Amino acid sequence: MITKRMYYATVDGGEQEYLVNLTQETGSCFKMNIDGREYVVDFAMAGNNVYSIIVNGKSLSMEIDENGDIFDVLMDNGDSFSIEVLDEMKRLMKMRHSAGLEGRQVIEAQMPGYIWKILVEKGQEVKAGEPLMILVAMKMENEIKAPKDGIVEDLFIELDQTVATGDRLAVVE
């Protein structure tokens, strides 16, 4: 069964958009076209999230970490790329969403750790950049700062609580 897709890719949050046309010929063989550049790709999984990719004889080993539509690609030489891959519909949704962004800010943990100190209370007024709490991860303190001027509308955490990446910590309105 041949599968075809058209995607828009952006690299490391940059502006430039790459148009990708992709055809899956057999299980591991793909034909690609990136902004007019043609590739034949043999794509194989060689261990957990480790991929062996052969493109016109060039052999690459990549680690790929998938988070929704963002793919963090780490090459053997240490180069890393964060690639967002969207189809037409997702791309349109994203463009609409980013136009309407503002107001209520939900602060999420950027790394796992535990809450060592809480420096504000619910309802308190804060300035942008003011520390709200201190998250400790691996013996290092990380200040979690207010992203904007506003009121601390909500605090989702307690003292000494362990949090995971992406957990909601607070809301500043």
Added chain:
Amino acid sequence: MITKRMYYATVDGGEQEYLVNLTQETGSCFKMNIDGREYVVDFAMAGNNVYSIIVNGKSLSMEIDENGDIFDVLMDNGDSFSIEVLDEMKRLMKMRHSAGLEGRQVIEAQMPGYIWKILVEKGQEVKAGEPLMILVAMKMENEIKAPKDGIVEDLFIELDQTVATGDRLAVVE
């Protein structure tokens, strides 16, 4: 929740039976009694099928490969033990079954490989030890022999077929 079990264990297919009384106290803590010898065991998984076991301060690292009721245990020093663990009911069933064993013999592949040569035909008379076929695995030929005198009642394989461990190869009746 405390869980209790009583098992009969045998080692490396030997005759001696060990009576094991086992109580799971918490997730990782177990109390054991083997033929009257008491142990407190902290049992934890430390990677895929690798276990860290601490018994009265003694720390052991074991690899355990589970096949039905048989557990192949490999210690770091290279010692390996094949332990069969049966509850009362399975033990009774096994004793009944082994009493009635004879006659029709199903031959199974003991290793993965492919069938390089088939030396007998269906219906042919064979003597015990007579080669029935040759299984090639990793450049080495392995003769599959008749387990007893009899007739080749069935052949389940074809030339060049790849077989996995446990696949049925033939029946000698």
Added chain:
Amino acid sequence: MADIKKVLVANRGEIAIRVFRTCRKMGIGTVAIYTHADRLAPHVRYADEAYCVTDDASDTSYLKEDKILALAKELGAAIHPGYGFYAENAGFVKKCEDMGITFIGPKAEHIILMGSKTGAREAMVKAGVPIVPGTDIIKDIEKAKAEAKKVGYPIMLKAVHGGGGKGMRLVKDESEFESSYRMASSEAQNAFGNGDMYIEKFIIEPHHVEVQVLGDSHGNALHLFERECSIQRRHQKVIEEAPSPFINDDTRAKMYEVAVKAVKAIGYESAGTLEFIVGADQNFYFLEMNTRLQVEHPVTELITGVDIVRQMIFVAEGKPLSYKQDEIKKDGHAIECRVYAEDPSNNFAPSPGLITVYDSPEGPNVRVDSGAYAGFEVPLYYDPMIAKVCCVSRTRDGAIRSMKRILSEYRIMGIKTSIPFHQRVLENETFLAGNYDTAFIDTKFDMEDMQRKLNEDVDMPILAAAIKQLLSEKAAAARSVTRRDVGESTWKKFGRLTSFGSKLG
């Protein structure tokens, strides 16, 4: 002193395993301690015996002096402290002595002596080790000027009670002296309520170079050459090499000589390190002495073939060192990269978590000391260093090439690591030239270096990401149609085999 039959390492992770490896080779029994949080750390199952030192999961501290000492006493084990925790803790060593427990490390008196900045300086001056030239409190400006001339410009004016850069002034020549003195002193007066100042020589392009030493109870002292440790980030060493690419043979010889003299002068036992600051002019001055096994000791082991832990055990047993100085040969060049669980592309944010893939580099001339494995969850509570990867080659250039090869093979997934950072440093021209100083990361290597790609072509990562996206979409579609397994591929089988979830309930 009796032979050591068992060693308890009052530490965790890679350094515990490193000590255990030598013990295992020597036929000495090994005892691990662990916290609830570290139950699955690899040092626990590496040891012959393992004991939990915490009462419940909420306590993550290894600092359980009474429990550790009682355990060692009961088991008849000697204690090796590793680095950190109880290393360089004289009180702990004294308690060992009181309880008749063999401590594998220096004597309490030397830990105390070297723990005091003034005591250490005095002892070193007495032993003929150069220290950074300077003065006592300045009482008289003219006298101070004369002394500054003797020390040699540029000099640093420092507040006696200062800190954090306040009350400090760099003085390039005598014409600036008076005004600088007045400003710095008044700044110090305002900041610390005390305007006393002293003079110290300013070291231009400072290098951190250290000499590994060994001493025994028979008065023998050895040096094992030097290590260059100038590549530091936030005062953390990140790359070390042996020998130093910077100092010349004359400096080297002098440094070894004073180091051995110092060890003999104070009667130091076990392994230790004399840290020196070396200026662009090759003059070197004593900074401090570390009375412990250093993190970076493997580079020294790689160029000498000496197992430093083994020698520490001999010394603790009261035996003499196994080598005479002329039997210690330096062969080749070694580099160590410290691998931290942190994200170099996100300002080195800590990255604890579950390691899903762990492929150790293989092949020639590599040594990895790690405390990690696939399936291990790097805990939040401890040092983020998860591995040290070292290599050795005939030349520095060969070692750098080897390290690149080795890092390209080192695959750790599930968490972020500093491996890409090391790969960038290994491409940096100042590093390659070997004349970096302690300001390297701040002045010669920046985040732009970090973000710079070796290969700018984005098509390869884009095509990989696009294929992954397609496959994920197909997999999601397949899942929504049926939850039953359709067919049985090898990968599925592997997936099942590695699916711990259902097994441990």
Added chain:
Amino acid sequence: MADIKKVLVANRGEIAIRVFRTCRKMGIGTVAIYTHADRLAPHVRYADEAYCVTDDASDTSYLKEDKILALAKELGAAIHPGYGFYAENAGFVKKCEDMGITFIGPKAEHIILMGSKTGAREAMVKAGVPIVPGTDIIKDIEKAKAEAKKVGYPIMLKAVHGGGGKGMRLVKDESEFESSYRMASSEAQNAFGNGDMYIEKFIIEPHHVEVQVLGDSHGNALHLFERECSIQRRHQKVIEEAPSPFINDDTRAKMYEVAVKAVKAIGYESAGTLEFIVGADQNFYFLEMNTRLQVEHPVTELITGVDIVRQMIFVAEGKPLSYKQDEIKKDGHAIECRVYAEDPSNNFAPSPGLITVYDSPEGPNVRVDSGAYAGFEVPLYYDPMIAKVCCVSRTRDGAIRSMKRILSEYRIMGIKTSIPFHQRVLENETFLAGNYDTAFIDTKFDMEDMQRKLNEDVDMPILAAAIKQLLSEKAAAARSVTRRDVGESTWKKFGRLTSFGSKLG
């Protein structure tokens, strides 16, 4: 000859990676070839470029001479043959020469010369290398008796057209000669239709010792000391060491001398090995010369620090060897254990399949060359050797202790490996004494050794198995109640992360 910019390795698995590692360090591009069955073998993604040489999955052979040569020609790559496949294939080397492809190995003429048993013997005799004493076809019994006396009893009577042990007789002294001759000759006549016999010296307690040599196109020749390879199973070497624990320094010196003389005499280029049989009396005789890189070359690299592949590349480029003989130093003792995918507790039955856990040993003084990783399915079609694990130490005793430590850390699951076999050999008294000969596995080590436990206590494995049984029963019960995930443990998360099945469809 031009510098080599790219190397195609006409081989697979660990030896392909081993050559690539040197190339990567030297900045030389790398090209892998693979079959459909080997698409996921690690050498494929280790290389900069990779090309499939088979047309479909049913073809598993790497012997695709035309494709490989055309590929090398097109890419401008030199060819390294590894061992096996096209190593020691003079026809292949000639084609390389004809097509202007650099072959990293000896010249065709030397492969041909050493490939012929009689040619090799003649060349060696000419170069002054001792060969096993013997005679031509026996025509006259009395004359033969005189010659046997000269050779020295015991002797072997061998049928010229013999094989498989038929027509062979061991003769201990002259009194047995005539009857033995008559019996053997008539046996040979019946078996092979020809009763011609010859005499060969019988070597008591034969050791297999080989000398690594290097030669270049400038007439330079070097030896890199010897390897002891007497531990063999079914004529497969399984453990090698350098230096030999058996031969004395006098023998050593003589062996090196004749080896270098032989290389010079024939003008041999690149890496090669002279294999000798050494008797209990330390007399040694030439067996054959291997005109390739040997599997066991790492032990030599470990005690000399010489990268043999690097030297092979230099020689192929027409450069001289980088060393003079007196620059080659022997330092320490190295051991290699070959790890096969086979089940030692089941009569070494092959054990291909999916590797679910692969933990490489870390720490000091270890070198692993493998062609495996977690998630790799060891194919049925190729050599069952998946890794070579080597260690080096100052003494043989230290190397053995290190190897035990290293093997205890080497964890490969999903398939059975020969690691437990090596662990047993390392406990064997004859092995430890170092005076084993080629009959070691048959006479000094048996399956009872293999089955014998180091620790007879069965309670520990029983309690582990019983707990696993309980946990499996509980997991099965939980599955039958509900198929939904109940809670989310770390293990579950890992299980999901490692569950490939759903991702690749």
